[in-house]
Amino acid sequence: MVLQGKTALVTGGSSGIGLAAARMLRDNGARVAITGRSGEKLAHAVAELGGDVLAIEADVSSLEELRLANGKIRETFGSLDILFANAGVALGTPLATTDEATYHRIMDVNVKGVFFTVQAMLPLMREAGSIVLNTSWLNQVGTPGRAILSASKAAVRSFARTMSAELLDRKIRVNAVSPGSIETPIHRGSNQSEEEFRSYADRVGTQVPLGRMGRPEEIAAAVLFLASDASSYMLGAEIVVDGGRSEL
Numbered sequence: 227m228v229l230q231g232k233t234a235l236v237t238g239g240s241s242g243i244g245l246a247a248a249r250m251l252r253d254n255g256a257r258v259a260i261t262g263r264s265g266e267k268l269a270h271a272v273a274e275l276g277g278d279v280l281a282i283e284a285d286v287s288s289l290e291e292l293r294l295a296n297g298k299i300r301e302t303f304g305s306l307d308i309l310f311a312n313a314g315v316a317l318g319t320p321l322a323t324t325d326e327a328t329y330h331r332i333m334d335v336n337v338k339g340v341f342f343t344v345q346a347m348l349p350l351m352r353e354a355g356s357i358v359l360n361t362s363w364l365n366q367v368g369t370p371g372r373a374i375l376s377a378s379k380a381a382v383r384s385f386a387r388t389m390s391a392e393l394l395d396r397k398i399r400v401n402a403v404s405p406g407s408i409e410t411p412i413h414r415g416s417n418q419s420e421e422e423f424r425s426y427a428d429r430v431g432t433q434v435p436l437g438r439m440g441r442p443e444e445i446a447a448a449v450l451f452l453a454s455d456a457s458s459y460m461l462g463a464e465i466v467v468d469g470g471r472s473e474l
Contacts, residue, residue: 228454230255233303237286237343238313240267242410243360246442247310247449249275254450256308259299261286286313286339292346299350306350308453311340312360316412319374329374336378340385344400354397358452359386363406363468379404383464390462399461401452406468407433408440435470 234251238244239260252258252275259280262268268281280302284291299306315335317328340359351357362379364372386402393400407413407430414423431438448465451457466472 227255228450228456229308232307233257233259233299233305234308234310234453235259235261235299235306235347236310236312237261237284237339240264240271240281242412243405243408243442243445244310244312245271245274246446247312248279250443250446250450251308251310251453252276252279254454256453257303259303261295261313286311286343287334289342289346292342296346296350299347303350305352306347307352307355308358309344309347309351309355310358310360310449310453311343313339313343314360314378316375318371320371321373324374332374332378336375337381340382344385344389348393351396351398355399356453356457357389357393357398357400358449359383359400359402361386361402361404361464363404363466363472365404366466366472386464387462399452399457401457401460401462402464403445403448403452404464404466404468404472405445406440406466406471408442408445410442413439433471434468435474438469440467440469 229251234256236244236248239248240262248258248260259282261282261284263285265283268283272279272281282295282298284295315332317332319328359382361382364376365380365383383402386400389400427439445467448467
């Protein structure tokens, strides 16, 4: 129970990495709030996690909805010790065919959303708190058809450094977790069967040195480490959890 007595917010916490992280933070003693854009998915997440989780319907690309989320967390928790800015989107962006709407969708959620989530929650953050940003292994490699997504995640990686420098006086640590290809809903097509997804996962696994896609819980474990005092000497750093894909 390394987070006993602490409070945490996980954005995009209704599925995938966010849901796994919310569960792990809660199981290690934290009181947890999650955000998501779908009230239905949030309800399912709360049913899975337990009724003591605070669920807030909010789009991180909306400053007004982030302001309202701040108010709900303040009313329920009073303050925050941990913020996992996890909400994001992943869309293909071929250079020749990507339209402006897709560009704005990615940047509004992945860059604007992360920046203004941190800004909105800073008044609630206690001294010596921990902020964890979700970037991606794509910030380190050149991948065809992923230019805008990769650029958005590189911006988030940069935020971990610049925000750390700006928050030194409050002793708030900002670090990043960098997932590889993880078995989450973001990788599943809306009409994809389990057999089709397993075939896709097997194909992706051949591109990973460890031979498989990662599990959400493997990212959540890195988030727990960065959220806890076990990482007290880490600042502006990035933990890459990608099965060796960007390194080997």
